[in-house]
Amino acid sequence: MTPLGSIVSTHEHELVALRRLLHTQPEASGHEHLTTEIVVERLRVEGLDPHVLAIGTGLVCDISLDPAIAPDPRTMPAVAIRADIDGLAMDDLSAAAYRSRVPGLAHACGHDVHTASVLGAGLALLDMRRTSPQRAMVRLIFEPAEEAVPGGAVDVVTEGWLRDIRAIFGVHCDPKLDVGRLGLRAGALTSAADQFEITLRGPGGHTARPRQTIDLVRWTARIADRLWDAAQARAQEPVILVFGAVHAGAAANVIPATAMLRGSFRTADRGTWSIGEQLVSEALADVLASTDIGDAPDTRLDYTRGLPPVVNDEGTTALVRAVIISQFGTEALADTPQSAGGDSFAWYTEVIPGTYVRLGTHDAGSDRPQLDLHSATFDVDERAIGIGATLLAACALAALA
Numbered sequence: 454m455t456p457l458g459s460i461v462s463t464h465e466h467e468l469v470a471l472r473r474l475l476h477t478q479p480e481a482s483g484h485e486h487l488t489t490e491i492v493v494e495r496l497r498v499e500g501l502d503p504h505v506l507a508i509g510t511g512l513v514c515d516i517s518l519d520p521a522i523a524p525d526p527r528t529m530p531a532v533a534i535r536a537d538i539d540g541l542a543m544d545d546l547s548a549a550a551y552r553s554r555v556p557g558l559a560h561a562c563g564h565d566v567h568t569a570s571v572l573g574a575g576l577a578l579l580d581m582r583r584t585s586p587q588r589a590m591v592r593l594i595f596e597p598a599e600e601a602v603p604g605g606a607v608d609v610v611t612e613g614w615l616r617d618i619r620a621i622f623g624v625h626c627d628p629k630l631d632v633g634r635l636g637l638r639a640g641a642l643t644s645a646a647d648q649f650e651i652t653l654r655g656p657g658g659h660t661a662r663p664r665q666t667i668d669l670v671r672w673t674a675r676i677a678d679r680l681w682d683a684a685q686a687r688a689q690e691p692v693i694l695v696f697g698a699v700h701a702g703a704a705a706n707v708i709p710a711t712a713m714l715r716g717s718f719r720t721a722d723r724g725t726w727s728i729g730e731q732l733v734s735e736a737l738a739d740v741l742a743s744t745d746i747g748d749a750p751d752t753r754l755d756y757t758r759g760l761p762p763v764v765n766d767e768g769t770t771a772l773v774r775a776v777i778i779s780q781f782g783t784e785a786l787a788d789t790p791q792s793a794g795g796d797s798f799a800w801y802t803e804v805i806p807g808t809y810v811r812l813g814t815h816d817a818g819s820d821r822p823q824l825d826l827h828s829a830t831f832d833v834d835e836r837a838i839g840i841g842a843t844l845l846a847a848c849a850l851a852a853l854a
Contacts, residue, residue: 455779455780455843457577457581457780457843457846457847457850458780458839458843460577460580460581461573461574461576461577461839461842461843461846462839463580464573464576464577464842465573465838465839468569468570468572468573468838468839468842469569469835469838471491471495471568471569471572472565472566472568472569472835472838473551473565474491474551475488475491475538475560475565475568475569476549476551476552476553476560476565477551477552477553477554478553478554478555479539479540479541479545479553479555479558479559479560479565480510480538480539480540480555480558481539481540481542481558482539482597482598482599482600482601482605483508483510483539483597483598483601483605484510484539485510485511485538485539485597485598486509486510488510488538488539488568488595489505489510489511489512489538489595489597492512492538492568492572492595493505493512495572496514496572496575496593499576499579501514501515501516502514502515503593506597506605506608506609506612507608507612508597508598508605508608510538510597510598510605511538511595511596511597511598511605511608511609512595513592513593513594513595513609513614514575514592514593514595515531515590515591515592515593516575516578516579516582516590516591516592516593517529517582517589517590518578518581518582518586518587518588518589518590518591518853519582519586519587519588519589520582520583520586521586522588524590524592525590526590526592526616526617526618527617529588529589529590530588530589530590530619530853531589531590531591531592531617531618531619531853532591532592532618532619532620532621532622532848532849532852532853533591533592533593533594533614533615533618533620533621533622533801534571534574534575534591534592534593534594534621534622534623534845534846534848534849535571535593535594535595535596535621535622535623535798535801536564536567536568536570536571536572536593536594536595536596536623537564537567537568537595537596537597537599537600537605537797538564538567538568538595538596538597538599539564539597539598539599539600539601539605540553540555540558540559540560540561540562540564540600541558541559541560541561541562541600541827542557542558542600543557543558543559543561543827543829544556544557544559544829545558545559545560545561545829545830546829546830547829547830547831547832548830549832559829559831560831561826561827561828561829561831562600562626562826562827562831563625563626563812563814563826563831563833564599566626566812566814566833566835566837566838566841567623567624567625567626567841568595569838569841569842570624570812570837570838570841570842570845571593571594571595571842571845572593572842573838573839573841573842573846574591574593574841574842574843574845574846574849575591575593575846576842577842577843577846578591578846578849578850581846581850587853589853591849591853592614592618594609594614594621596609596797599796599797602646602647602648602757602758602759602760603758603759603760603797603800604760604797604800605797606797606798606799606800606801607797607800609800609801610800610801610804615801615804615805618805619805619806619852620766620769620805620806620807620808620852621801621802621805621806621807622769622773622807622808622809622810622845622848622849622852623798623801623807623808623809623810623845624809624810624811624812624841624844624845625796625798625809625810625811625812626812626814626826626833626837627789627811627812627813627814628814628815628823628824628825628826628828628831628833629815629823629825630787630789630811630812630813630814630815631813631815631816631817632813632814632815632816632817632833632834632836632837632840633781633785633813633836633840634785634786634787634813635777635781635785635786635787635810635811635812635813635840635844636787636788636789636810636811636812636813637765637770637773637774637777637786637787637788637789637808637810637811638765638770638788638789638790638791639765639766639767639770639771640764640765640767640791641721641762641763641764641765641791642762642763642764642765642789642791642792642809643762643763643791643792643793643794643795643796643798643799643809644693644719644720644721644762644791644792644793644794644795645719645720645721645722645723645725645726645729645759645760645761645762645795645799646717646718646719646759646760646794646795647717647718647719647726647729647730647756647757647758647759648715648716648717648718648756648757648759649715649716649717649718649730649733649754649755649756649757650713650714650715650716650754650755651676651713651714651715651716651737651752651753651754651755652711652712652713652752652753652755653669653672653673653676653701653711653712653713653714653750653751653752654669654710654711654750654751654752654753655667655668655669655672655708655709655710655711655750655751656710657669657707657708657709657710658707658708659706659707659708660705660706660707660708661706663708663747664747666708667708667747667748667749667750668708668746668747669701669702669708669709669710669711669712669750670701670702670708670709670712671746671747672712672741672746672749672750673699673701673712673714675740675743675746676714676737676740676741677696677699677714679740680694680716680733680736680737680740681693681694681695683736683737683739683740684718684732684733684735684736686736686739687732687735687736687739688720688725688732689722689724689725690720690721690722690724690725691720691721691722692718692719692720692725692729692732693717693718693719693720693793694716694717694718694719694733694736695716695717696714696715696716697715697716697717698713698714698715698716699712699713699714699715700712700713701713712750717759718732718733719793719794719795721762721791721793723761723762726761726762729756729758730754730756730758733754733756734754734756737752737754759795760795760796760797760799760800761799761800761803762791762795762799763796763798763799763802763809764799764802765802765807765808765809766802766806766807766808768806769806769807769808769852770808772808772848772851772852773808773810773844773848774786775851776844776847776848776851777844779847780843780844780847781840781843781844787811787813789811794826796809808848810844812837812840812841812844813837813840814833814834814837815833815834816834819834
C-alpha cells in the first residue's frame with residue numbers, strides 16, 4: 454500500500470459507515486437535504502467552510518493544502534474532485550442490513566460510494582497538509598440531481614464553481630469490473646442523452662367496439678415497438694431510443710382517452726445529438742402514418758434536451774493513467790468502452806479538462822453476480838471506497854504538481 458493509501462485507510466471505517474448511512478436514506482434528485490447536511494457537518498468538524506448551492510442541495514468545499522493560507526483559486530493552483538449525491542427512483546430489493554428504508558428510492562447507481570470517496574479524498578488531503586503543505590487548493594464538489602436532466606452540474610457551472618479550476622476528476626462505480634481495477638478511456642466515455650414524453654389523445658370508448666373509436670392502447674404499443682427503428686432509419690449514426698414508462702387506461706373494458714409514453718434518446722455522436730428532437734419528431738410522424746390499425750390519435754411530443762457525452766481530456770487521462778500505475782500497479786488498469794449511458798460530469802468536461810474513471814466494485818471472490826447499475830439488488834464491494842478516495846486524492850496532487 455502506498456503512503457497515500459495508508460492515510461486513506463485510517464478513515465476506512467468511517468467512510469464505510471457513511472456510505473451505509475447514505476444507502477439507508479437515499480434522496481430524490483433536487484431533494485438531497487439530509488445528504489447535504491451530513492456532508493456539510495462532517496466538513497465543518499474539520500474546520501472547513503462548505504457552501505451549499507443556491508438551489509438548496511449539493512455543496513462545494515475548498516481545501517487549502519497549506520493550513521496557514523486560505524484557499525483562493527485566483528491566487529493558487531486549483532483542481533476539483535466531484536461526487537454526485539442523489540438516489541434513484543426505484544425500490545431497493547437487496548437483503549443488506551443497510552438497504553434503503555425509503556420506499557421508491559435506492560442508491561442503485563453508487564452515488565453513496567462516490568460521496569464517501571470524495572469525502573475520503575478530502576480527509577486524506579487534510580492529513581497530508583500537516584506534514585507536506587503546499588500553496589495550492591482542491592475543491593470538493595458534491596453535485597445534486599445527477600439523475601435529473603440536465604443535472605445539477607449545470608448549477609455548479611452556472612454558479613461559477615469551475616472558474617479558475619485547472620482540471621476536474623471523478624469516479625463512477627462499475628459493477629462489471631472487479632474491485633481494485635480502474636477503467637480508463639481517453640476521449641468520449643459516455644453518450645449524449647435526452648428525455649422525451651409522448652401524449653396521445655382520442656375519444657375513448659368501449660372495448661367491445663374498438664373500430665368506432667381510436668384504440669390508444671394499440672397505438673401506444675405500436676409507437677413503443679417501432680419508434681426506435683423509425684428514428685434509426687433517419688439517423689446517419691447509431692441511436693438508442695427506449696421507453697422506461699408507459700401508461701394507458703385503468704379498466705379492462707374501457708379504451709382510454711389518453712395515454713403516455715416516456716423515454717430516452719441516446720447517441721454516441723454529438724452531431725446526431727444536436728438534431729435529436731427533430732429525429733424523434735419525424736420518426737413519430739412516420740409511425741403514425743401507418744394507419745392499418747385505424748385513425749391516428751392526436752399526439753404531443755415534449756422533448757427535453759439532456760446532456761452531451763463525457764469527453765475525457767487526453768492530458769488529464771494520461772495523468773490519471775500514471776497515477777493508477779503508481780498507486781495500484783499496472784494490473785489495476787482496464788480499458789473501458791464508450792458507454793451508451795449519460796452522465797452530468799459531461800458539463801464539467803465541456804468547460805475544463807477532466808477525466809472520469811470507472812471504479813471496479815465487484816467482489817471477484819464472492820458468488821454474487823455482476824449486476825448492472827440500476828439493478829434492484831445493486832450493492833458493491835466496499836473496498837472500492839478507499840480505492841476511489843486514494844485515486845482522487847492522488848490525481849488532485851498530481852494535477853497540482
